[in-house]
Amino acid sequence: QKCFFEALLNKPLLRLPVTPDCFSYLGYALLLTDHGDQILENCLKNVQLNSGVLNHQKVVYVRELDWTHPWPPKVSSDLATQERFSWSSSELEEVQKASLLLAADVIYSDDLTDALFGILERIMSQGSEKVLYLALEKRYNFSLDDLDVVANGYLNFRSYLKDDSECEGLELGSLPCFMGKCIDVAEIPQYVGGYDRGDDVELWEIRYSKGKL
DSSP states (O other): OOOSOSOEESSOOOSSOOOHHHHHHTTOOEEEEESSHHHHHHHHHHHHHTTTTSOOTTTEEEEEOOTTSOSSOOOOSOTTTOOTTOOOHHHHHHHHHOOEEEEESOOSOHHHHHHHHHHHHHHHTSSSOOEEEEEEEOOEEEETTTTEEEETTHHHHHHTEEOHHHHHHTTTTTSOEEEEEEEOGGGSOOOSSSOOOOTTEEEEEEEEEOOOO
């Protein structure tokens, strides 16, 4: 699994390159999440290597998040036995207050896409209103089930998203749903050179409607 959400903020998204250094400079807390000790160690090393650019060690946290496990994750009350990448109760409270979630390269499997939206529903339905910006690049592979080359996980991903009118039409807005809008990436400045975005790179703005029930 890649990062489920790379940032939890209590402020609106700013028109700046999205990097941990940027958010720490602005004084925001940042939670980097992934699954597996080796990957989490790499995330932590990345934070430490960039600590000389801006002093953000106090506002950047690396935490483990397994989409297939229940949310919220277990919190250890004993600091002496608390695992290195486990969550604290105060951090879970910050998730409740967060308004911005960022994710990238997380759509590549139907099963993991189901798990992703399951945990997104639990997080985005609680606390303050949240918006998720999700970047993806379609991954094409030959499928034995389809006997064709397909973008793994993409159709399943799109099946979760409705536009505003479709959400309002679900039992007259009484049912919860995810509202998705694809952003034209051509309108966004590219800060990394030597990379061709191509037609398979997409950026989605996703909100969760709790319904009226």
